[in-house]
Amino acid sequence: MDEVTISRAITESFFKEFMAAMEVDVAIAGAGPSGLIAAYHAAKEGMNTVVFERELRPGGGMPGGGMMFPRIVVQDEGREILDEFGVRTREYERGYYIADALETISTICSQAIKAGAKIFNLISIEDVMIREGDAVTGLVLNWSAVSWSKLHVDPLTVRSKVTIDATGHVGEICHIVVHKLGAKLRTQTGEVMGEKPMWAERGEKEIIENTKEVYPGLIICGMAANAVCGSPRMGAIFGGMLLSGKKAAKLAQSIVSKG
Numbered sequence: 001m002d003e004v005t006i007s008r009a010i011t012e013s014f015f016k017e018f019m020a021a022m023e024v025d026v027a028i029a030g031a032g033p034s035g036l037i038a039a040y041h042a043a044k045e046g047m048n049t050v051v052f053e054r055e056l057r058p059g060g061g062m063p064g065g066g067m068m069f070p071r072i073v074v075q076d077e078g079r080e081i082l083d084e085f086g087v088r089t090r091e092y093e094r095g096y097y098i099a100d101a102l103e104t105i106s107t108i109c110s111q112a113i114k115a116g117a118k119i120f121n122l123i124s125i126e127d128v129m130i131r132e133g134d135a136v137t138g139l140v141l142n143w144s145a146v147s148w149s150k151l152h153v154d155p156l157t158v159r160s161k162v163t164i165d166a167t168g169h170v171g172e173i174c175h176i177v178v179h180k181l182g183a184k185l186r187t188q189t190g191e192v193m194g195e196k197p198m199w200a201e202r203g204e205k206e207i208i209e210n211t212k213e214v215y216p217g218l219i220i221c222g223m224a225a226n227a228v229c230g231s232p233r234m235g236a237i238f239g240g241m242l243l244s245g246k247k248a249a250k251l252a253q254s255i256v257s258k259g
């Protein structure tokens with residue numbers, strides 16, 4: 001056993017994939033459930049897809065289930081998606097299905113990687129790249145450890161044909177676009193409208209409509225879609241996240257195919 005061979009193997013393989021991720025079709029900010037589903041479908045459709053996740057572990061809010069009980073609930077449409085992934089569900093009451101949060105997120109993450117999506121953890125998006133017509137054309141990255149420790153270290157950049165903001169409750173990429181460019185988003189006010197209080201039925205319905213290209217080259221999905229468009233949160237029901245991620249990948253495909 002040679003320790004240096006182990007170290008070379010890790011370093012060389014990482015940088016090969018990182019270099020390949022610098023020019024992609026789809027760059028996704030956030031490896032929560034919506035971002036991972038978007039990554040799975042984008043990669044499955046043949047798009048060169050990369051996900052950057054700030055935390056050590058992927059999964060966002062899913063492993064925490066409801067109040068740290070690692071279970072999630074989905075409705076009929078969500079269950080169909082879990083069926084496709086081979087995630088086991090059990091009907092609790094008519095129209096309410098329960099799944100193990102850890103089985104769900106680990107399966108989706110594994111399938112996204114197997115479909116060809118590259119997921120880089122411990123990397124934070126701190127800015128966007130902008131070109132002609134003010135379209136978002138890429139993401140600006142740094143190690144999360146750099147931002148957490150407030151070190152003054154300049155970032156690196158990836159170019160993407162489409163960017164997906166799947167950063168959850170904050171909608172971080174949209175905030176950057178609004179604050180740095182003074183830009184108007186395709187929301188009712190043109191601003192990041194902020195998430196509304198819990199209303200599961202409306203939250204789950206509106207998240208699908210809110211999943212859209214909110215700015216040229218920038219799609220919002222998952223909780224970020226509701227936060228940006230001023231729709232309610234929905235608690236630990238996750239069907240909307242899954243459907244939103246799937247829709248985001250479809251929208252990305254239509255943008256990528258237009259060139």
Ligand code: 48H
Pocket residue numbers: 029030031032033034035052053054055058059060061062123124125126166167168169172198221222223224233234235236237238241
């Ligand atoms: C890199 C980043 C950055 C950044 C954030 O919060 P998530 O799980 O998001 P969704 O939309 O896939 O799922 C939402 C769901 O988990 C949830 O919170 C629900 C259903 N809430 C309902 C309610 O009522 O509370 O994942 C977002 C991911 C996280 O892993 C972040 O670490 C990551 O994005 N992230 N990664 N650069 N700037 N910002």
